[in-house]
Amino acid sequence: MGLLTDIFSTGTSSLISSVAKVADQFITTDEERNAFKVQMAALIQKRESEIEQTLRSEQRAKQAILSAELNQDDKFTKRARPMLVYFGLLMIATNYMVFPILSRFLDVSSTPLPSLPMEFWAGWSGIVATWCIGRSAEKIGATNKVTRLVTGKKSSEVVG
Structure with a gap:
């Protein structure tokens, strides 16, 4: 998963910096800025977790199909x-x-x-x-x- 994590983290880091630039225009206090960063990090973490779960479920499904084919009595x-x-x-x-x-x-x-x-x-x-x-x-x-x-x-x- 290291390669996929690198790919997605590269894309998400550029997305975060772009969103942060836009947010800086509207957020005026350090307290709001820190709260925004925490919420963005949580959203990104949730999305990366969903992607990883999807990839793992696909891998499990492929493994189950292969195992079923190999273990049949035909x-x-x-x-x-x-x-x-x-x-x-x-x-x-x-x-x-x-x-x-x-x-x-x-x-x-x-x-x-x-x-x-x-x-x-x-x-x-x-x-x-x-x-x-x-x-x-x-x-x-x-x-x-x-x-x-x-x-x-x-x-x-x-x-x-």
Whole structure:
């Protein structure tokens, strides 16, 4: 929250100084000026608190959704990551091994296949990395909150 606090405090400090300049035109005594500063600080603190609560509630909602997806008993969802890894391997093998071999031996058109797009490589490598980290964590028996989110295991499940 440090970055957001810096961003909002920078904006609010310039707002405070602008409002203070306007208020100085109408407030004549030091007592009124101090009361005004206290009330402004309270209002700003309340607004920053509301913003922080909103951000935290959004974070909790995202975490609850992710946790619900990982803890469900649907076999397809639990196997989706390995299936995507295997599908990616199949696409790589087909594109860079099967079709070139077939085109050489069967005298099929020798036009080169288009390379797999960068989006494929970025998405597939991210999925592979996450799956490998999760499987490694399962094998060494790590059971902290992060590894449970990556592996999809509930804290009460036996690792093995």
